[in-house]
Amino acid sequence: MVKKEIESLRSLPNRNCMRNCNQEDRTSITEEGICKKVSSVIDENIVRCVGAWSDEKIHWLTRYFSIFTIGMRKKWNLNYIEICCGPGRCIIRESGQEIDGTSLAIINHDFFDSFKKAIFIDNNSDSIRVLNKRIQDLGKYAIAEGVVGDYNDIDGIKRILSDMPSRCLNLVFIDPTDCGIPFTLIEAISDSLVTADFIINVAMGTDLTRNIRQAILEPRYNKVKKKYARFLGSPDYFKRREVIAAAKSNNQRRMRSLFMEEYKKNLSAIGYLHTDTEGVEHYYELLFASKNYRGLDFWRKAQKIEPSGQKRFDF
Numbered sequence: 001m002v003k004k005e006i007e008s009l010r011s012l013p014n015r016n017c018m019r020n021c022n023q024e025d026r027t028s029i030t031e032e033g034i035c036k037k038v039s040s041v042i043d044e045n046i047v048r049c050v051g052a053w054s055d056e057k058i059h060w061l062t063r064y065f066s067i068f069t070i071g072m073r074k075k076w077n078l079n080y081i082e083i084c085c086g087p088g089r090c091i092i093r094e095s096g097q098e099i100d101g102t103s104l105a106i107i108n109h110d111f112f113d114s115f116k117k118a119i120f121i122d123n124n125s126d127s128i129r130v131l132n133k134r135i136q137d138l139g140k141y142a143i144a145e146g147v148v149g150d151y152n153d154i155d156g157i158k159r160i161l162s163d164m165p166s167r168c169l170n171l172v173f174i175d176p177t178d179c180g181i182p183f184t185l186i187e188a189i190s191d192s193l194v195t196a197d198f199i200i201n202v203a204m205g206t207d208l209t210r211n212i213r214q215a216i217l218e219p220r221y222n223k224v225k226k227k228y229a230r231f232l233g234s235p236d237y238f239k240r241r242e243v244i245a246a247a248k249s250n251n252q253r254r255m256r257s258l259f260m261e262e263y264k265k266n267l268s269a270i271g272y273l274h275t276d277t278e279g280v281e282h283y284y285e286l287l288f289a290s291k292n293y294r295g296l297d298f299w300r301k302a303q304k305i306e307p308s309g310q311k312r313f314d315f
């Protein structure tokens with residue numbers, strides 16, 4: 001990540017982090033991703049244990065946030081919504097470095113005050129309690145608020161969003177750990193907010209890579225298959241001949257690309273004609289979706305600078 005970005009994430013070493021904990025350690029010392037052993041060096045509150053790729057995700061989100069805000073703030077009132085926001089501070093398990101997570105990276109962003117309202121939603125009430133304390137500490141409570149909510153409870157999410165100021169342009173970031181968000185959530189947000197661009201973190205390299213082949217081929221994986229069909233918005237993917245052929249030949253890349261193709265197709269059927277993805281190492285794909293070409297144009301501009309600060313020439 002570029003130096004200025006690292007500084008803006010308030011990166012600090014957390015010497016209490018054991019570092020490089022393996023999967024087994026992690027299972028015993030974390031609960032829902034929150035470390036039970038280590039607290040923040042900034043405020044002694046809870047932190048999430050994350051992998052080194054996390055700052056790449058933050059880079060793409062904040063780059064888009066900058067370009068979107070510069071392009072739109074004179075013409076529109078802007079809102080920001082984050083679903084799966086976490087408590088705001090994270091520790092990178094490989095380095096023991098503590099950084100702002102996506103929610104605090106946005107709240108601390110130079111352009112955050114251009115926003116009319118920002119809502120941060122998570123189903124973990126401890127995360128929301130701590131995030132609200134952090135919002136208070138930063139003096140951002142006039143704009144930002146953390147709210148407990150479950151993305152499976154569509155009516156609950158609609159109720160939360162009914163508090164958002166109307167006639168605004170909304171940027172919605174959804175950051176789950178797996179492909180568990182229902183397609184009806186995207187439809188409901190789109191209906192409630194009218195003008196909303198999405199950045200959705202799709203767990204292609206983790207959840208999907210581990211389970212998609214079995215979900216396609218093995219009847220005992222029916223529950224997982226249903227979860228993916230619910231994510232995609234229809235079971236059609238599982239009926240496609242090329243999907244079954246890719247599963248039989250164990251062609252992971254093809255199964256994944258057909259999955260994303262199906263998701264984009266279903267998004268375009270509800271008006272999100274402009275979509276694009278950006279990989280976060282081999283773990284995630286950040287999917288951008290907008291009803292307006294302008295949004296995609298901003299996204300492409302955001303993609304021009306790599307997390308390392310290097311300029312890309314293929315854009």
Ligand SMILES: C[S@@+](CC[C@H](N)C(=O)[O-])C[C@H]1O[C@@H](n2cnc3c(N)ncnc32)[C@H](O)[C@@H]1O
Pocket residue numbers: 032033048083084085086087088089090100101102103121122123124127149150151152175176177
């Ligand atoms: C990958 S973490 C995201 C963290 C945060 N965006 C960041 O970068 O610091 C996923 C978050 O989703 C939350 N979560 C899991 N299931 C959820 C659900 N059903 N509804 C809302 N949030 C959920 C977890 O509590 C966790 O904070």
